[in-house]
Amino acid sequence: MSFDLSVFSNKNIILAVTGGIAAYKSAILVRRLKDYGFNVRVVMTKGAQSFVTPLTFQALSGNSVHTELLDPEAEAGMGHIELARWADLILVAPASCNTIAKFATGLADDLLSTLYLATKAPVWVAPAMNQQMWAAKATQRNLNTLVEDGVHVIMPGAGSQACGDVGLGRMPEPEDLAEQVKNYFHQAQRAIAEKFGLLAGKRVVITAGPTREAIDPVRYISNHSTGKMGFAIAAACYSAGAKVTLLAGPVSLETPNGVRRINVSSAIKMLDESMHQLEEGCDIFIATAAVADYRVAEVSEHKIKKAGDELNVSLVKNPDIVATIAQQDKRPFMVGFAAETRNVEEYAAGKLVAKKLDMIACNDVSRADIGFASDQNAMVVFFAEQYQMEKRDLEKASKQDIAQQLVEAIHDALHHEIEPV
Numbered sequence: 001m002s003f004d005l006s007v008f009s010n011k012n013i014i015l016a017v018t019g020g021i022a023a024y025k026s027a028i029l030v031r032r033l034k035d036y037g038f039n040v041r042v043v044m045t046k047g048a049q050s051f052v053t054p055l056t057f058q059a060l061s062g063n064s065v066h067t068e069l070l071d072p073e074a075e076a077g078m079g080h081i082e083l084a085r086w087a088d089l090i091l092v093a094p095a096s097c098n099t100i101a102k103f104a105t106g107l108a109d110d111l112l113s114t115l116y117l118a119t120k121a122p123v124w125v126a127p128a129m130n131q132q133m134w135a136a137k138a139t140q141r142n143l144n145t146l147v148e149d150g151v152h153v154i155m156p157g158a159g160s161q162a163c164g165d166v167g168l169g170r171m172p173e174p175e176d177l178a179e180q181v182k183n184y185f186h187q188a189q190r191a192i193a194e195k196f197g198l199l200a201g202k203r204v205v206i207t208a209g210p211t212r213e214a215i216d217p218v219r220y221i222s223n224h225s226t227g228k229m230g231f232a233i234a235a236a237c238y239s240a241g242a243k244v245t246l247l248a249g250p251v252s253l254e255t256p257n258g259v260r261r262i263n264v265s266s267a268i269k270m271l272d273e274s275m276h277q278l279e280e281g282c283d284i285f286i287a288t289a290a291v292a293d294y295r296v297a298e299v300s301e302h303k304i305k306k307a308g309d310e311l312n313v314s315l316v317k318n319p320d321i322v323a324t325i326a327q328q329d330k331r332p333f334m335v336g337f338a339a340e341t342r343n344v345e346e347y348a349a350g351k352l353v354a355k356k357l358d359m360i361a362c363n364d365v366s367r368a369d370i371g372f373a374s375d376q377n378a379m380v381v382f383f384a385e386q387y388q389m390e391k392r393d394l395e396k397a398s399k400q401d402i403a404q405q406l407v408e409a410i411h412d413a414l415h416h417e418i419e420p421v
């Protein structure tokens with residue numbers, strides 16, 4: 001099972017390659033963008049195909065390459081309008097002076113120039129050309145027009161050129177370009193978080209409270225969990241801009257404002273509902289529920305009558321909800337909890353790995369002043385090794401304060417800087 005650390009797995013980049021010797025650098029650019037987790041589709045002009053084959057880009061991007069405006073086969077898959085809508089950013093690298101001129105005048109005689117007119121996504125161009133062509137009045141005039149039209153022009157570097165000249169016109173290195181794209185999306189995410197909350201737009205599912213495992217129609221096995229921590233986290237996630245669904249075991253707590261609550265009873269029901277929520281769409285799964293480890297093997301249809309001095313009830317193991325969700329193909333960011341009475345940190349770190357979680361928050365329930373029925377809590381948070389994030393000590397505070405700090409920890413893990421592998 002591999003952890004998906006890709007912060008940008010929901011961001012779509014069209015890399016448009018035009019005719020120029022720097023096109024070979026764009027092959028590496030695809031790799032670097034993919035390393036950051038972006039979805040990449042490549043569009044090539046006719047000129048570009050004289051330098052590098054579409055097959056190269058197909059293999060590197062994992063998607064078929066778009067070359068024709070009116071190819072019936074391509075249009076049946078993803079037509080130019082869909083492609084224009086799919087993109088979160090169009091990066092033209094290298095951008096030839098011909099393409100720049102087309103953009104500046106609004107010509108639409110091939111796929112790329114049509115996309116340019118049809119998209120609402122930001123467009124970046126990285127011009128690369130002979131220094132004389134770069135300096136030409138027409139090129140500079142066209143670039144000024146592009147800037148006025150809102151296109152971001154990435155300045156070429158100076159140095160020796162493939163044609164033997166020395167001067168301005170070299171395409172920046174693929175690593176630099178990929179980093180600029182990454183920084184752009186990081187900044188955009190930060191701006192969204194500042195305006196709409198740390199978990200703006202995220203779909204969060206939280207399990208909370210105990211589960212109740214029936215013995216017969218009137219008796220059950222359960223535990224002392226009150227659900228307070230899970231409910232506080234649900235409220236904090238909602239305040240942070242998330243869409244929150246709370247799968248609540250039997251507890252007597254009021255549903256936090258703005259939160260969708262679904263009451264469940266047994267562990268099996270909680271798992272069923274969790275899987276259902278996963279299908280509906282879930283970005284973050286937070287398992288605070290104190291799920292009964294065992295359930296009664298055969299629930300009696302009728303009330304068991306008092307008879308004899310002993311009653312034997314056979315129990316079978318319940319499924320592990322959080323571990324089951326963590327094993328799914330499109331798994332959300334997984335947060336677990338561990339309540340321990342000894343070796344708290346050691347056991348929690350073990351569960352983080354065993355259950356394939358991204359983050360685990362653990363507390364010492366042997367302490368009388370925190371945990372279960374208390375209004376206060378103190379926790380230590382661990383992140384999966386891949387995040388390379390230090391553990392965090394959340395000092396004793398109200399469950400609301402702790403919930404807020406957990407939201408911050410989730411946000412930080414989701415948006416931490418990752419280096420390309």
Ligand code: C5P
Pocket residue numbers: 207267287288289290291292293318319320321322323335336337338339351
């Ligand atoms: O293994 P343990 O019960 O200590 O692990 C605690 C974590 O696992 C909590 O996040 C809890 O909600 C989750 N869990 C679960 N399903 C189970 C048991 C625990 O989701 N059957």
